[in-house]
Amino acid sequence: MANHRFSPVSEGEQPCCDISRKAQICLCVVLSLLVLVIIAVVTAILMWPRSPPNHKEWQGSGTTAHFGDIVLGRCYTYTQIVRPELRDKDCQKIQEVFLKSFLSKDPCDATEQDYQPLIELANQTVPCNKTVFWSKTKELAHQYTRVQQALFTLENTLLGYIADDLSWCGDSGSSEINYQSCPTRRDNCSSNPVSVFWNTVSKRFAEDACGVVHVVLNGSLNEAFDRRSTFGRVEIHNLHPKKVHTLQAWVMHDIGGVRSDSCSSSSIRDLKSIISERNITFTCQNNYRPVRFLQCVKNPEHPSCTSGI
Amino acid sequence: MFQLSPGTEAERGRKRARVVSGRQSCPLSAGRSHFSARRSSESRRPSEVPAMSARGCKPSRLLLPALLLLLLWLPRLAVDAAGAAGARWNGEGTSPNLQSIFLGRCNDYRPLLSPEEQNKNCTAIWEAFKLVLDKDPCSVLPSDYDLFISLSRHSLPRDKSLFWENNHLLVTSYADNTRRFTPLCDVLYGRVGDFLSWCRQENASGLDYQSCPTAEDCENNPVDSYWKRASIQYSKDSSGVIHVMLNGSEPTGAYPIKGFFADFEIPYFQKDKITRIEIWVMHEIGGPNVESCGEGSVKVLEERLEEMGFQYSCINDYVPVKLLKCVDHSTHPDCALNSSISSSMSSMHKLIHVTRHRSFRLTVAE
Numbered sequence: 001m002a003n004h005r006f007s008p009v010s011e012g013e014q015p016c017c018d019i020s021r022k023a024q025i026c027l028c029v030v031l032s033l034l035v036l037v038i039i040a041v042v043t044a045i046l047m048w049p050r051s052p053p054n055h056k057e058w059q060g061s062g063t064t065a066h067f068g069d070i071v072l073g074r075c076y077t078y079t080q081i082v083r084p085e086l087r088d089k090d091c092q093k094i095q096e097v098f099l100k101s102f103l104s105k106d107p108c109d110a111t112e113q114d115y116q117p118l119i120e121l122a123n124q125t126v127p128c129n130k131t132v133f134w135s136k137t138k139e140l141a142h143q144y145t146r147v148q149q150a151l152f153t154l155e156n157t158l159l160g161y162i163a164d165d166l167s168w169c170g171d172s173g174s175s176e177i178n179y180q181s182c183p184t185r186r187d188n189c190s191s192n193p194v195s196v197f198w199n200t201v202s203k204r205f206a207e208d209a210c211g212v213v214h215v216v217l218n219g220s221l222n223e224a225f226d227r228r229s230t231f232g233r234v235e236i237h238n239l240h241p242k243k244v245h246t247l248q249a250w251v252m253h254d255i256g257g258v259r260s261d262s263c264s265s266s267s268i269r270d271l272k273s274i275i276s277e278r279n280i281t282f283t284c285q286n287n288y289r290p291v292r293f294l295q296c297v298k299n300p301e302h303p304s305c306t307s308g309i
Numbered sequence: 310m311f312q313l314s315p316g317t318e319a320e321r322g323r324k325r326a327r328v329v330s331g332r333q334s335c336p337l338s339a340g341r342s343h344f345s346a347r348r349s350s351e352s353r354r355p356s357e358v359p360a361m362s363a364r365g366c367k368p369s370r371l372l373l374p375a376l377l378l379l380l381l382w383l384p385r386l387a388v389d390a391a392g393a394a395g396a397r398w399n400g401e402g403t404s405p406n407l408q409s410i411f412l413g414r415c416n417d418y419r420p421l422l423s424p425e426e427q428n429k430n431c432t433a434i435w436e437a438f439k440l441v442l443d444k445d446p447c448s449v450l451p452s453d454y455d456l457f458i459s460l461s462r463h464s465l466p467r468d469k470s471l472f473w474e475n476n477h478l479l480v481t482s483y484a485d486n487t488r489r490f491t492p493l494c495d496v497l498y499g500r501v502g503d504f505l506s507w508c509r510q511e512n513a514s515g516l517d518y519q520s521c522p523t524a525e526d527c528e529n530n531p532v533d534s535y536w537k538r539a540s541i542q543y544s545k546d547s548s549g550v551i552h553v554m555l556n557g558s559e560p561t562g563a564y565p566i567k568g569f570f571a572d573f574e575i576p577y578f579q580k581d582k583i584t585r586i587e588i589w590v591m592h593e594i595g596g597p598n599v600e601s602c603g604e605g606s607v608k609v610l611e612e613r614l615e616e617m618g619f620q621y622s623c624i625n626d627y628v629p630v631k632l633l634k635c636v637d638h639s640t641h642p643d644c645a646l647n648s649s650i651s652s653s654m655s656s657m658h659k660l661i662h663v664t665r666h667r668s669f670r671l672t673v674a675e
Binding site: 065066069070071072073074076077080081091143144146147148289290291293294296297298300305 | 404405406409410411412413414416417419431481482483485489504628629630632633635636637639640644
């Protein structure tokens with residue numbers, strides 16, 4: 001849009017008006033065009049949906065808000081109140097190292113090595129015969145260890161406690177936490193920071209187990225034992241036969257639910273063969289009583305909770 | 310929700326128990342003996358100085374450091390002489406890393422809030438809470454937490470309030486992180502302070518990490534006033550059916566006539582918001598049956614509620630909670646159910662104004 005308006009310039013009024021009128025007009029036009037271009041660009045920048053610099057957009061929800069604060073607070077709560085025997089752990093350092101494990105890194109290329117420093121720092125010995133694995137029974141297993149405080153699921157260890165239900169990721173192009181989104185399998189990103197974390201700590205949890213270990217399985221699913229679960233993929237293969245002599249499985253059926261799988265079904269026999277091949281004894285119990293009581297809390301009047309055998 | 314290491318229930322029971330003696334035997338005596346051990350080794354040090362001079366060091370060189378050391382130890386010796394032995398008060402000192410724990414818990418709690426409430430500013434809540442840390446530890450009133458409460462307050466789900474005395478761990482387990490019930494320790498303004506302790510030093514700014522006053526030391530101490538204020542708010546915001554879990558195996562009585570529930574919760578029940586009150590008197594599996602519904606202090610509670618015009622019912626060993634207790638005692642005979650009970654269980658919950666005296670024996674089908 002050309003600027004049509006121009007005022008007659010009297011000669012000698014200003015130094016710049018030595019140039020010809022044509023040049024002045026050209027100059028005005030160019031300047032106005034420049035201003036318009038600048039306005040257009042600025043408007044475009046302001047109006048454009050803003051995404052944080054250098055953060056890619058993924059399918060999964062972003063890092064949990066206040067991730068750092070939550071990690072630090074949970075670490076102190078765990079080491080000072082839940083398991084005071086760990087009070088000498090340096091939570092500040094643990095938080096720092098946790099963040100370093102994934103910041104400034106490609107969130108589709110997380111590795112076990114990324115988490116090694118964190119694992120060493122938060123190292124913790126779980127007493128023998130106290131390890132409880134779970135697969136598709138998270139809530140029930142945790143209810144059980146909340147009552148039986150001497151037992152540990154992974155989420156009852158320091159690292160598991162800190163990270164439970166949190167999500168996190170960074171970006172190789174930035175040193176900042178990505179609060180907008182994080183990659184998941186839907187992004188074709190199985191090596192994302194959260195999945196790799198849980199694989200890594202699960203492996204260590206299994207490696208450190210000793211004596212009799214237990215697993216809570218869901219017999220109301222098609223497959224109580226799923227080879228693709230963390231338990232099936234990682235944990236059972238990292239039990240140390242020289243340390244773990246027995247794996248005891250508790251196959252629980254939902255109260256009023258179907259009894260699709262049980263100790264005698266094929267998926268459990270599959271589990272049994274894997275375990276036995278590793279020279280570990282396998283035992284199985286349907287509806288292990290103490291855990292059954294827990295299920296009955298929600299359904300106290302159901303026949304399976306009230307009638308005698 | 311976190312768990313406690315076994316054995317800390319007694320230590321942490323300060324919130325609920327006005328009886329101090331049990332708690333005193335735990336962290337405090339350990340602190341005292343540690344301190345006296347240090348003192349004896351330190352008091353030996355000055356005597357080492359002459360020995361060094363005997364070896365031929367110039368006395369004048371050693372005199373100055375010796376004097377300095379003595380000056381450092383004098384205050385401690387004075388304190389010991391005064392008999393304080395390093396612990397001014399009866400209660401646990403300020404929890405280390407208080408701020409970090411507080412902020413972590415506050416930020417962790419957001420998912421449990423409704424969408425409108427999720428924008429709570431945890432930093433502002435901490436700043437409001439922190440105000441009491443500048444006050445003399447025997448001059449903190451419940452009202453000093455008013456700003457903190459106003460910032461952290463949120464709506465409570467109807468019929469989910471659970472009051473209790475003398476069974477903190479059982480309540481936490483049963484409530485299951487607000488899945489079943491929402492006791493005070495699962496409300497934001499109760500969660501941030503749960504199992505923590507805090508107070509300013511008596512004659513200086515800065516926190517006292519050695520000890521903090523309990524009710525025995527002075528009434529207006531930071532922690533008790535916090536729980537009083539939180540209890541009042543929790544009561545005021547509770548609606549629908551109110552549940553109360555009492556410990557019928559507690560030697561001093563299931564319902565403490567003077568306690569947080571009696572003094573700071575019952576008086577603040579909102580009659581127009583409450584439909585009825587259900588009392589559960591739980592007994593330890595195989596434990597003593599000190600009191601049951603309609604007996605002793607429970608009777609006092611029932612009469613008080615009746616006088617206030619509330620509809621109430623009382624159940625001994627409420628089955629769902631008893632089932633939870635049985636997890637730990639699955640082979641105990643008290644955890645074997647006979648089917649004649651099952652029919653009466655359904656009618657049990659409909660009864661109002663009746664006290665039950667049956668104890669239920671439970672078993673579970675394999």
